Amino acid sequence: MTGDNGLMTALRAPFTTLALRQAVFCVAGVVSAVAILAVPAVVPAAGALILWATGAMSQQPAPAVAPVFLVLFPLTIALLVVLAAPLGRAMGAAHRHLAARLLDAHVDPPPARRSKWVADGPGWRAIGYGLLKVPLAIPEGYGAFCYVFGVANLSYPVWWPLFRNHPPGTTLGPVWALTPFGTIGTRTFAGTFGIAAAGLAMLLVAPWLMRAGIAADLAAMRRLLGPRRLAERVRELQVSRAQAIDDAAAMMRRLERDLHDGAQIRLATLAMNLGMAAEKLGADGPPPDLAQARELVALAHRGAKDALADLRDLVRGIHPPVLDNGLGDALATLATSSAIPVAVHVELPGRPAPAIETIAYFCAAELLANAAKHSRAGRIGLSVVRSGDRLTLTVEDDGAGGANPDGPGLSGLARRIAVVDGRMRVHSPAGGPTRVEIELPTYV
Amino acid sequence: MRVVIAEDAAMMREGLVRLLTDRGFEVCAAVADADALRSAVAEAVPDVAVIDIRMPPTHTDEGLRAAIELRRDHPGMGVLVFSQYVETRYATRLLADRPAGVGYLLKDRVADVADFVDALTRVASGGTALDPEVVGHLMRAGPDTAGLASLTPREREVLALMAEGRSNAGIAAALVITPGVVEKHVANIFAKLGLPSSDNDNRRVLAVLRHVSG
Numbered sequence: 001m002t003g004d005n006g007l008m009t010a011l012r013a014p015f016t017t018l019a020l021r022q023a024v025f026c027v028a029g030v031v032s033a034v035a036i037l038a039v040p041a042v043v044p045a046a047g048a049l050i051l052w053a054t055g056a057m058s059q060q061p062a063p064a065v066a067p068v069f070l071v072l073f074p075l076t077i078a079l080l081v082v083l084a085a086p087l088g089r090a091m092g093a094a095h096r097h098l099a100a101r102l103l104d105a106h107v108d109p110p111p112a113r114r115s116k117w118v119a120d121g122p123g124w125r126a127i128g129y130g131l132l133k134v135p136l137a138i139p140e141g142y143g144a145f146c147y148v149f150g151v152a153n154l155s156y157p158v159w160w161p162l163f164r165n166h167p168p169g170t171t172l173g174p175v176w177a178l179t180p181f182g183t184i185g186t187r188t189f190a191g192t193f194g195i196a197a198a199g200l201a202m203l204l205v206a207p208w209l210m211r212a213g214i215a216a217d218l219a220a221m222r223r224l225l226g227p228r229r230l231a232e233r234v235r236e237l238q239v240s241r242a243q244a245i246d247d248a249a250a251m252m253r254r255l256e257r258d259l260h261d262g263a264q265i266r267l268a269t270l271a272m273n274l275g276m277a278a279e280k281l282g283a284d285g286p287p288p289d290l291a292q293a294r295e296l297v298a299l300a301h302r303g304a305k306d307a308l309a310d311l312r313d314l315v316r317g318i319h320p321p322v323l324d325n326g327l328g329d330a331l332a333t334l335a336t337s338s339a340i341p342v343a344v345h346v347e348l349p350g351r352p353a354p355a356i357e358t359i360a361y362f363c364a365a366e367l368l369a370n371a372a373k374h375s376r377a378g379r380i381g382l383s384v385v386r387s388g389d390r391l392t393l394t395v396e397d398d399g400a401g402g403a404n405p406d407g408p409g410l411s412g413l414a415r416r417i418a419v420v421d422g423r424m425r426v427h428s429p430a431g432g433p434t435r436v437e438i439e440l441p442t443y444v
Numbered sequence: 445m446r447v448v449i450a451e452d453a454a455m456m457r458e459g460l461v462r463l464l465t466d467r468g469f470e471v472c473a474a475v476a477d478a479d480a481l482r483s484a485v486a487e488a489v490p491d492v493a494v495i496d497i498r499m500p501p502t503h504t505d506e507g508l509r510a511a512i513e514l515r516r517d518h519p520g521m522g523v524l525v526f527s528q529y530v531e532t533r534y535a536t537r538l539l540a541d542r543p544a545g546v547g548y549l550l551k552d553r554v555a556d557v558a559d560f561v562d563a564l565t566r567v568a569s570g571g572t573a574l575d576p577e578v579v580g581h582l583m584r585a586g587p588d589t590a591g592l593a594s595l596t597p598r599e600r601e602v603l604a605l606m607a608e609g610r611s612n613a614g615i616a617a618a619l620v621i622t623p624g625v626v627e628k629h630v631a632n633i634f635a636k637l638g639l640p641s642s643d644n645d646n647r648r649v650l651a652v653l654r655h656v657s658g
Contacts, residue, residue, distance in 0.1 A: 257503070264528050265453040271555035272459045276466065279557050303455075 013207040014147065021102040022210045026137075026144035028098055029217065032091070033137035036130045039080070047072045085123025089113070092126035092225040095133075105218050107226045111236065112423050121232055129224035136217045142180070143209030146202040149178050153199025156192040244419045258314050266307035273300040320361065327357045327384060331364055335382060339372050340397070345383040352391055352442040359420060360384065360393050363413055363438050367395040370409055375399025375434060386442065393438040401432030410436070420444055445568055446490040449474040450481035450507065452499045456551070460494065463554065467561050476500070478510040485514055485521070492522035492568035496551075497534065508534055515546065522567035526551050532581040535574065543653050547573030547609070563609070572609030572649045579607040579656070586656040591637045599636075602629040606652045 099105045110122035174185030177195040280293035323330040328346040335342035377399030405426040428434040451457040472488035497507040524547035547567040563573035605615045616623045634641045639651045
């Protein structure tokens, strides 16, 4: 039974949509391999173009050739080195996207780049993948070739009568068909069945060739386009752990400062005013100075209310109690206290981990505060959407734009969310609008 | 009595001005940072300065550093440092060169107006005012715990009040006993700890402080 099943599977393999999608992936692979091979040709091509455009080519002898290449060559190399990491990342992203769309093979993207310069591990690893893509594309291309031309060859008997209906006696050249082992030709209808047989063989072999190429390709993708290698991951975790510790310490310091300069001083002043009032009232008998005592008690009363308000703000800053009802309620409450109208849209089936809710809440609070302070916006959109095990918090406004992702506010935010492997994207051209997207995992 | 106040929290500063003015002090200046304090003291030459430890710009110990400096430059002026919590380390730094005309109190103490005013007057006239918290820390962490252990609980109370800088009369009032009984306790304490006895309040406090803080 299993033998029959295996045979059926093998026979059916070329005619599944998966085979078709694999073929598209393989063709795309060949195209990108060719494109990658073409990159080194950019140098001479650009040189030739400049020479041609300046007319130096037509001069005899061409005096400008050597200097142009002397300048152009190192310049292009430098440009390639500088652009390598971002280009590599873009190419990697395109390949991950292709694999996800066509093969349903999901490779996690690497973490966002930290340095602006050449040092970018994932970018360079993506370049490594690009170079590896050239040999990887050979079996893929071979498989795709067998698939496409297998179908074509198989169809020869079908279209033969349509085109070879010339009057008898007409001398015709042979009809050629491509196979992996060269071309075969035939002058007879019977011969087309030979071609069809070759096509069938190619078609049956094609899925396995493609599969072999794709399996190697996906393995390379996971190693080179995926998240960082263990050592890099460890380094990243060390950095984010250090940041988490720093942030916690900074938070405690801020708390202490807030208490020291806020509630504590208010309470000390309140105690002082009550002490003075007590003196004005005297220990017993008629109060020596009732008017002043009244005034001091009123002052103390006001001080107590201020201290309460101070503590309330502080407590909300530590952990807003409404967050216990879920992120939706908390964000709605937050939106009502914004000076600029905020449209809140929360789409959260199930609740994320409490720590994630807290981070998302404080990110939203900071982004709203930023918008209120800097954007001069007329309205703000705040949305939280969950897809799979990631949630995306988006804050956009119709303000002046020009938000700097490297400024202290946003970079601080980025550091805080990096602790839970979150990511931030800032789109804020001068003149606006501003859109900040924060992606967080739903669990820690 | 002329006073200069340095306190960065406006609310507290105004409260202090009001309290001290009400109690008959002349507040020459009320400033918010150490630099302003230095120039105010140089200008007004007060009898005593009330200085918050934490002030701008760093909000760490600029008040304390200014206090130590002012004590060096104006030996006749009393310095009362106050803060929201007491650090034994700060107290020993403050007392280090010359534990006279100096005070270190928690801000909470202003609630007991009479006590606070009493402490300030003591400091202004060359006495000492140490917060009970500081004295407690010093007595717990001091070098002669064995000697202190030989005291009766009552004697330890009297010792603590002496270390705070109070006179016999003040101790008698605080413990609700007669000055004669206080004198007897004091004599016992000095004998047990092997301190040279003295009738002068100040010298007595110095001896006690040296003993408890090393």
